[in-house]
Amino acid sequence: MPKVTYFTATSLDGYIADENSSLDWLFETPHGDDETDWDRLMAESDALVMGATTYRWMIGHDPEMLTGPEKWREYYDERPVWVFTHAEDLPKAQGTDVRFVRGDVKAVYDEIAATVDGGIWLVGGGDLVGQFDDAGLLDEVVAGICPVTLGAGAPLLPRRITSKRMRIIDVVQSGQQVKIRLAVDRG
Numbered sequence: 001m002p003k004v005t006y007f008t009a010t011s012l013d014g015y016i017a018d019e020n021s022s023l024d025w026l027f028e029t030p031h032g033d034d035e036t037d038w039d040r041l042m043a044e045s046d047a048l049v050m051g052a053t054t055y056r057w058m059i060g061h062d063p064e065m066l067t068g069p070e071k072w073r074e075y076y077d078e079r080p081v082w083v084f085t086h087a088e089d090l091p092k093a094q095g096t097d098v099r100f101v102r103g104d105v106k107a108v109y110d111e112i113a114a115t116v117d118g119g120i121w122l123v124g125g126g127d128l129v130g131q132f133d134d135a136g137l138l139d140e141v142v143a144g145i146c147p148v149t150l151g152a153g154a155p156l157l158p159r160r161i162t163s164k165r166m167r168i169i170d171v172v173q174s175g176q177q178v179k180i181r182l183a184v185d186r187g
Helices: 036-044 052-061 069-076 105-115 126-134
Strands: 004-011 015-017 045-051 081-084 098-101 119-124 140-146 166-174 177-184
Touching: 004 036, 004 126, 036 045, 036 140, 036 166, 045 052, 045 105, 045 126, 052 081, 052 119, 081 105, 105 126, 119 126
Parallel strands: 004 119, 004 140, 045 081, 045 119, 081 098
Antiparallel strands: 004 015, 140 177, 166 177
């Protein structure tokens, strides 16, 4: 079974994107030089999963990701990406293994598990991650907490997961982020 990790950044008040689905606030936060969590994620992850809003933001933030596979690979290498969407009009990043899917996360997880040997990085959003947890498929949450409050937006994880199933395994300060790593017992 591939390990499923939700790796993201969040505001102090628990939002991963503002009310306009933007992550611009994140790039205003000074990041440290400690890339340990990122390096671990990249070493462990053979596939990415994200929602359509996250994908739209990525390609809108850096349009070169659509036209040049080199730009995409700069961030994600050759990893296949599953994008959950109801939209019919999402452009595919050229020269990449981006797959548009819909429906039950368990069925897509089974497809991913049959395709890759390593872990799965849940990029976002929070509701999609919640669906993975609902299906008993979430193993870890790594959140970089930034010193900013947004007041509204897309919540980090709009599900109730109590300390009976989730426990802190590591906390590190990196620049102006506090990175917290939590293990999640599959439900």
